[in-house]
Amino acid sequence: MHKSFAAALAAAVLLLAAPESASAQTDAIDLLIKNARIVDGTGAPAYQGDIAVRGDTILRIAPRIDGPATKVVDAGGKVIAPGFIDIHVHARDNIFKVPTADNYVRQGVTTLIEGPDGSSPLPIGAFLDRVAKAAIVPNFAIFVGQGSVRDSVMGAVDRRATPEELEQMRKIVRQGMLDGAFGLSTGLFYVPGAFTPTDEVVELAKVAGQMHGIHISHMRDEATHVLDSVRETIEIGEKGGLPTQITHHKIIGALNWGKSVDTLRMVDEARARGVDVTIDQYPYTASSTSIQAALLPAWASEGGRARMLARLKDDAARSRIRTETIRLIKEERGGGDPNNVQISACEWDPSLAGKRLSEVTIARRLEPTVENAADTALWMVEQGECLAIFHAINEQDLQRILKHPGTMIASDGSIPIYGQASPHPRSYGTFARVLGRYVRELKVITLEDAVRKMSGSPAKRLGLADRGLLKEGLKADLVVFDPDTVRDLATFEKPHQYAEGVSLVVINGEVVFENERMTAARPGRVLYGPGHER
Ligand SMILES: [Zn+2]
Numbered sequence: 001m002h003k004s005f006a007a008a009l010a011a012a013v014l015l016l017a018a019p020e021s022a023s024a025q026t027d028a029i030d031l032l033i034k035n036a037r038i039v040d041g042t043g044a045p046a047y048q049g050d051i052a053v054r055g056d057t058i059l060r061i062a063p064r065i066d067g068p069a070t071k072v073v074d075a076g077g078k079v080i081a082p083g084f085i086d087i088h089v090h091a092r093d094n095i096f097k098v099p100t101a102d103n104y105v106r107q108g109v110t111t112l113i114e115g116p117d118g119s120s121p122l123p124i125g126a127f128l129d130r131v132a133k134a135a136i137v138p139n140f141a142i143f144v145g146q147g148s149v150r151d152s153v154m155g156a157v158d159r160r161a162t163p164e165e166l167e168q169m170r171k172i173v174r175q176g177m178l179d180g181a182f183g184l185s186t187g188l189f190y191v192p193g194a195f196t197p198t199d200e201v202v203e204l205a206k207v208a209g210q211m212h213g214i215h216i217s218h219m220r221d222e223a224t225h226v227l228d229s230v231r232e233t234i235e236i237g238e239k240g241g242l243p244t245q246i247t248h249h250k251i252i253g254a255l256n257w258g259k260s261v262d263t264l265r266m267v268d269e270a271r272a273r274g275v276d277v278t279i280d281q282y283p284y285t286a287s288s289t290s291i292q293a294a295l296l297p298a299w300a301s302e303g304g305r306a307r308m309l310a311r312l313k314d315d316a317a318r319s320r321i322r323t324e325t326i327r328l329i330k331e332e333r334g335g336g337d338p339n340n341v342q343i344s345a346c347e348w349d350p351s352l353a354g355k356r357l358s359e360v361t362i363a364r365r366l367e368p369t370v371e372n373a374a375d376t377a378l379w380m381v382e383q384g385e386c387l388a389i390f391h392a393i394n395e396q397d398l399q400r401i402l403k404h405p406g407t408m409i410a411s412d413g414s415i416p417i418y419g420q421a422s423p424h425p426r427s428y429g430t431f432a433r434v435l436g437r438y439v440r441e442l443k444v445i446t447l448e449d450a451v452r453k454m455s456g457s458p459a460k461r462l463g464l465a466d467r468g469l470l471k472e473g474l475k476a477d478l479v480v481f482d483p484d485t486v487r488d489l490a491t492f493e494k495p496h497q498y499a500e501g502v503s504l505v506v507i508n509g510e511v512v513f514e515n516e517r518m519t520a521a522r523p524g525r526v527l528y529g530p531g532h533e534r
Pocket of ligand 1 (some may be wrong): 116117238248412
């Protein structure tokens with residue numbers, strides 16, 4: 001009796017209180033952005049309007065919204081778009097050193113996706129817990145990397161997995177998905193991905209697919225055998241029963257330029273028969289990876305560093321490696337000329353950052369021929385790890401891939417320590433470069449299409465239903481930029497330069513960048529994938 005009376009009283013109090021508090025809540029606007037040109041991320045034409053944000057959510061979008069609001073920003077006719085989602089990022093170490101990720105946020109990137117190229121930290125759950133505690137600015141998500149999984153079970157060996165090893169790998173992928181990964185990444189170009197037969201990848205892809213994840217691949221070969229690699233990437237999607245993505249699609253080496261006509265046709269044909277294939281790309285004609293991965297054959301690295309060094313000491317093995325290195329400089333990543341290889345960072349000699357392989361060769365008192373450059377490359381690998389930039393991509397292929405409707409924008413970049421080493425400019429410039437150079441200057445794609453490729457398209461790919469579009473009820477990840485001035489400033493010679501033209505960035509409803517300054521807000525969240533079990 002007493003209990004039900006109390007319940008009735010509580011209900012009455014609620015009834016009395018309800019009308020006022022509900023209306024006060026409906027009207028409360030935390031952030032109101034007025035006079036914006038709304039590019040909503042779907043690819044639809046831009047239109048004029050205002051956007052109201054409450055908490056972490058887009059409350060209203062309308063031609064005109066009047067306050068009151070805690071904060072009002074006049075966009076002055078500039079573009080407002082959904083925050084950009086970068087589906088290929090290397091940030092697992094530096095997100096803790098530079099949790100603001102300024103290089104990305106200043107371009108309008110609000111979500112970073114780690115774990116690409118078959119490489120991820122393991123276990124996924126422990127890593128994401130660390131990120132969740134780190135107070136970061138952008139949102140953060142991850143793939144589980146096939147190479148890391150294989151390495152943890154078998155090491156860097158060139159052989160097939162036993163049934164027991166395969167079952168162990170399946171378990172790790174399943175756990176990665178339960179921990180919140182968005183799918184399986186492969187890097188079949190790298191060791192140990194390079195030693196993995198396609199059917200083994202398919203078995204792991206099936207696990208990710210059953211849990212609604214996707215497959216994203218740094219392909220086995222982006223040069224001479226690029227067509228075979230596209231075929232394999234499609235096959236993994238088709239047999240694995242999951243969406244599949246060619247990441248940082250490019251055609252490497254002058255002998256192969258033009259092959260994007262065929263790769264895109266293969267993608268279209270696969271899509272026509274129902275395979276869900278997509279692409280991502282960065283807007284530069286140079287790639288970046290380690291000297292060892294780019295200029296030595298994969299077999300040279302089988303079994304780990306000690307075994308590689310032993311091979312380089314063996315005359316016969318060294319000569320076979322050297323022959324292959326010469327070919328790779330002439331025909332593939334080396335771009336035909338040691339001058340097209342630019343060192344970005346060497347752990348054993350920081351002074352080499354920014355130098356060309358030709359210059360390093362000359363400094364060793366050798367003529368900068370391809371043969372001598374190959375010797376220099378082997379010598380460098382013996383000293384330790386070196387990252388480099390490889391100028392070996394052609395502008396026509398880049399533009400052709402960019403125009404494809406299935407292509408999204410991703411940087412393949414990292415979070416640099418400002419001023420340190422000589423990284424690829426893509427980390428500072430990818431998104432601004434597409435908007436400045438490829439939309440405004442060269443008119444390769446429209447503004448609406450570019451924004452779709454940076455927001456709506458990757459969100460849909462990842463199954464992020466609450467981000468990637470400007471729509472009432474979705475999370476308020478927003479970027480305001482001037483389409484007439486937005487541009488990248490980072491160059492291969494001077495990479496440490498932030499992009500220009502972005503005036504406001506909002507993440508989960510909080511302003512993180514305004515008036516050319518990062519604010520103190522740290523609203524970034526870990527985003528969990530479709531198989532996540534709480
Ligand atoms: Zn890659």
